Amino acid sequence: xxxxxxxxxxxxxxxxxxxxxxxxxxxxxxxxxxxxxxxxxxxxxxxxxxxxxxxxxxxxxxxxxxxxxxxxxxxxxxxxxxxxxxxxxxxxxxxxxxxxxxxxxxxxxxxxxxxxxxxxxxxxxxxxxxxxxxxxxxxxxxxxxxxxxxxxxxxxxxxxxxxxxxxxxxxxxxxxxxxxxxxxxxxxxxxxxxxxxxxxxxxxxxxxxxxxxxxxx
Amino acid sequence: xxxxxxxxxxxxxxxxxxxxxxxxxxxxxxxxxxxxxxxxxxxxxxxxxxxxxxxxxxxxxxxxxxxxxxxxxxxxxxxxxxxxxxxxxxxxxxxxxxxxxxxxxxxxxxxxxxxxxxxxxxxxxxxxxxxxxxxxxxxxxxxxxxxxxxxxxxxxxxxxxxxxxxxxxxxxxxxxxxxxxxxxxxxxxxxxxxxxxxxxxxxxxxxxxxxxxxxxxxxxxxxxxxxxxxxxxxxxxxxxxxxxxxxxxxxxxxxxxxxxxxxxxxxxxxxxxxxxxxxxxxxxxxxxxxxxxxxxxxxxxxxxxxxxxxxxxxxxxxxxxxxxxxxxxxxxxxxxxxxxxxxxxxxxxxxxxxxxxxxxxxxxxxxxxxxxxxxxxxxxxxxxxxxxxxxxxxxxxxxxxxxxxxxxxxxxxxxxxxxxxxxxxxxxxxxxxxxxx
Numbered sequence: 001x002x003x004x005x006x007x008x009x010x011x012x013x014x015x016x017x018x019x020x021x022x023x024x025x026x027x028x029x030x031x032x033x034x035x036x037x038x039x040x041x042x043x044x045x046x047x048x049x050x051x052x053x054x055x056x057x058x059x060x061x062x063x064x065x066x067x068x069x070x071x072x073x074x075x076x077x078x079x080x081x082x083x084x085x086x087x088x089x090x091x092x093x094x095x096x097x098x099x100x101x102x103x104x105x106x107x108x109x110x111x112x113x114x115x116x117x118x119x120x121x122x123x124x125x126x127x128x129x130x131x132x133x134x135x136x137x138x139x140x141x142x143x144x145x146x147x148x149x150x151x152x153x154x155x156x157x158x159x160x161x162x163x164x165x166x167x168x169x170x171x172x173x174x175x176x177x178x179x180x181x182x183x184x185x186x187x188x189x190x191x192x193x194x195x196x197x198x199x200x201x202x203x204x205x206x207x208x209x210x211x212x213x214x215x216x217x
Numbered sequence: 218x219x220x221x222x223x224x225x226x227x228x229x230x231x232x233x234x235x236x237x238x239x240x241x242x243x244x245x246x247x248x249x250x251x252x253x254x255x256x257x258x259x260x261x262x263x264x265x266x267x268x269x270x271x272x273x274x275x276x277x278x279x280x281x282x283x284x285x286x287x288x289x290x291x292x293x294x295x296x297x298x299x300x301x302x303x304x305x306x307x308x309x310x311x312x313x314x315x316x317x318x319x320x321x322x323x324x325x326x327x328x329x330x331x332x333x334x335x336x337x338x339x340x341x342x343x344x345x346x347x348x349x350x351x352x353x354x355x356x357x358x359x360x361x362x363x364x365x366x367x368x369x370x371x372x373x374x375x376x377x378x379x380x381x382x383x384x385x386x387x388x389x390x391x392x393x394x395x396x397x398x399x400x401x402x403x404x405x406x407x408x409x410x411x412x413x414x415x416x417x418x419x420x421x422x423x424x425x426x427x428x429x430x431x432x433x434x435x436x437x438x439x440x441x442x443x444x445x446x447x448x449x450x451x452x453x454x455x456x457x458x459x460x461x462x463x464x465x466x467x468x469x470x471x472x473x474x475x476x477x478x479x480x481x482x483x484x485x486x487x488x489x490x491x492x493x494x495x496x497x498x499x500x501x502x503x504x505x506x507x508x509x510x511x512x513x514x515x516x517x518x519x520x521x522x523x524x525x526x527x528x529x530x531x532x533x534x535x536x537x538x539x540x541x542x543x544x545x546x547x548x549x550x551x552x553x554x555x556x557x558x559x560x561x562x563x564x565x566x567x568x569x570x571x572x573x574x575x576x577x578x579x580x581x582x583x584x585x586x587x588x589x590x591x592x593x594x595x596x597x598x599x600x601x602x603x604x605x606x607x608x609x610x611x612x613x614x615x616x617x618x619x620x621x622x623x624x625x626x627x628x629x630x631x632x633x634x635x636x637x638x639x640x641x642x643x644x645x646x647x648x649x650x651x652x653x654x
Contacts, residue, residue: 084517085551105513105549127588131551135592158549158588159604162644 004028005119008049008076009035010042010067012059020053027112039067048074051119054098056082056089065092072097079118090132091141095190100124101132123183130156133182142185151178272456276449281338283442287385288334291327294377316362320374323355327378340389349398352382353405360409376427379406383431387438399435403428475529479519482532486539487512511542518550528555530599533568534591537575541587544579550589556597563652566632567601570625574603574648582607582646596653603648609640625650 007030009020017035024030033049036042038060042052052071056064068078080093080101090101099118102111103126114124134153144152147170154164155175165175298320310316330348334340352375359375379402386398406427413420490512493499518535531552538548559567571589578587584607591601625648629636634652 083513084520103517103549105510105517105547127549128551131553131590135553156551157590157602157604157647158551158606159647160606160644163604163606163639163641163647166641166644167639167647 005030005051005115006033006049007031007115008033008042008052010037010039010052010058011035011055011081012037013055023108024112027108030112030115038062039070043070043074048076050077051115052076052078053081053115054078054093056080056086056093056101063092064089065096068093068096068098077118077121079114079124085128085132087132087135090129091136091138091186094129094133094186097187097190100126101129102126103128123187125155125179125183127156127158130179133186140189142182142189144182144185147174148178148182151175152182155179272460273453275452276446279445279449283388283445284334284338284340287340287381287388288331290384291331291334291378291381294381295324295327297377298374310363312362314362315358316374319355319359319362322351322358323375323378326351327381340385345386345389345398348382348385349401352379352402355379356402356405357409360406361412372423373406373410375409376406380427380430380434383435384438387435388442391439391443395435395439396432399432403431406431475532479532482515482519482536486515507542510547511539514542514548514550515539518552528557528559529561530555530559530564530567530591533564534571534589534601537568537572538589540572541575541579544576545585546575546579546587547585548575548587548589550591552589552591554593555591556593556599559599559652560632563599563632563634566628566634567599567650567652570628570636570648570650571601571603573624573628574650578603578605578607578646582609584608584645598651598653601650603650604645606645609642609645611640611642 007024009017009032011017011020014037017037020035021032024032034042034045036045038058039054039062054064054067054071058064058067064080068080071078078093078098080090080098081104082090082101083104085101085103094101100114100123102114102124106114106126114126117124130152134149134156147168150168151164151170151174154167155161157164157167159167161175161179162172165172168175170178326348330344333344355375356373356379359373363373383399383402386395389395390398407414407424410420410424414424415421490505490508494505499505515535515538518538519532534550534552538550541548575587575589578584582605584605587603587605589601589603591599594600625636625638629650629652632652633654634650635654636651637649638646639649640646
């Protein structure tokens with residue numbers, strides 16, 4: 001039996017907050033510890049939880065990316081949820097350190113899987129997030145190679161990673177590496193590389209990935 | 218009593234007319250309330266009758282008409298002499314050779330001139346210049362040939378055609394060149410009849426009349442032509458303005474109709490459901506939740522996309538997604554920046570192909586989920602993919618895909634698009650629709 005993940009929910013819809021606990025009850029390894037309608041109220045109520053489900057556009061007009069930053073500062077990981085993808089803010093929250101984005105139309109299994117992935121330190125690249133990233137036209141966007149862009153666009157269409165790799169004309173393992181690299185580029189876009197040591201680490205990682213690529217190819 | 222409905226019948230009819238009542242009727246076997254909606258969306262709007270673009274041609278057509286009129290006048294102007302001879306009018310010339318040469322040259326040239334003008338509707342400068350030159354020559358020849366006007370019932374045969382040339386120069390050459398040409402023609406006329414021109418002689422009045430006609434007709438036709446062509450230009454400007462007004466009105470009406478369609482769609486689905494829930498008319502049930510999920514998908518698709526406006530394609534796709542819910546298929550749709558103006562047949566082909574592809578997912582893929590992605594291309598085209606993660610099929614054995622492929626391929630090809638179907642066992646099926654090719 002896996003450890004229980006402590007969960008927080010921030011959503012301006014009281015009905016959704018009330019329902020979330022009951023909805024997640026059948027999932028044994030997830031427990032909603034706290035729910036609030038604003039980030040202020042959530043933070044005022046106590047210590048950090050492992051994962052916060054954060055509604056993208058809260059009705060108190062707080063800036064989504066700031067909300068992510070504040071929650072991250074308490075040590076929580078953040079998974080963005082919303083009814084509709086608002087590309088500008090989805091991109092901003094991902095760059096502010098949110099570990100993923102998922103629309104509210106997903107079923108319990110998909111949501112629970114995403115939360116577990118985030119709790120384990122990973123990030124969730126749902127097709128809807130891939131779609132937003134693939135259509136990122138901001139001049140300041142992280143630079144993606146043409147192959148990374150191709151795999152990302154294919155994955156955004158919703159197929160399996162296997163099918164996306166086939167569509168982009170690369171091996172499965174290569175596609176996986178590319179998607180990981182896209183995720184990392186976005187999560188790093190919000191925090192500039194500061195020291196030579198960081199830079200050396202990035203270089204080393206890139207080399208490892210290249211080796212990995214060679215092995216796949 | 219005869220003719221009176223039973224109360225139950227009236228109730229039944231009443232509930233059938235209302236959305237919520239309709240829902241209550243169907244609650245045991247839920248299906249989308251708007252099974253016939255796509256037909257409404259696809260119905261042809263009557264196109265307003267617009268003036269055709271040949272209006273832009275009015276000045277040119279007016280000018281061609283004037284040229285042909287001039288050609289007709291010229292032919293008529295040749296007629297008096299042959300007719301007079303045929304009728305036995307007395308023939309009385311000073312120099313018969315000159316007279317015949319003057320008429321003959323004028324007749325041969327004028328026939329060529331008129332035939333060319335009638336055929337082409339144009340009077341190029343070289344033709345005009347030649348016309349003026351030949352007419353001047355004929356005026357001199359005929360003037361000398363017919364010189365003894367006393368007692369003659371036939372006058373100078375070159376005068377009528379000369380007036381025709383003056384008219385033509387007024388139409389084609391107005392203003393300076395036309396006046397110069399008519400002064401030259403009048404001068405040549407006077408030169409021709411100079412031997413007969415004695416002060417107080419009977420020919421002076423005739424000569425004065427002819428000179429004034431040559432000069433005056435040039436000015437009058439010049440002014441009238443200018444006015445006529447000005448009005449023709451006005452017609453062009455006015456009809457272009459009218460066309461743009463009508464196009465604007467048509468666009469407005471199309472937008473209005475589209476919005477009405479959206480409202481009706483929302484009224485018959487989301488609003489009916491919310492009303493029913495608010496009244497406590499429906500108990501919480503799996504069917505209600507299924508309906509709510511389907512209508513949430515409908516709304517999500519309708520308002521998805523980062524484009525400026527909800528396009529008809531977006532709404533049509535939303536309806537397709539909505540109907541799939543009844544087949545137990547959840548469709549995750551991502552729609553971005555649809556081009557605002559797509560031909561209706563293209564929207565119909567894309568929508569129909571999507572429906573077909575999703576039907577195939579529901580029937581063959583063995584999965585309850587599919588993804589519909591629609592994006593605009595840089596060239597104003599559209600790419601839509603329908604993708605599932607189901608059991609797929611081997612691309613070599615297109616047993617599953619062939620039927621789907623045929624139906625979709627034909628539809629897309631007919632609308633000028635193309636479709637690609639790809640699949641792999643256990644890796645789902647990938648249908649890409651692209652317009653234009």
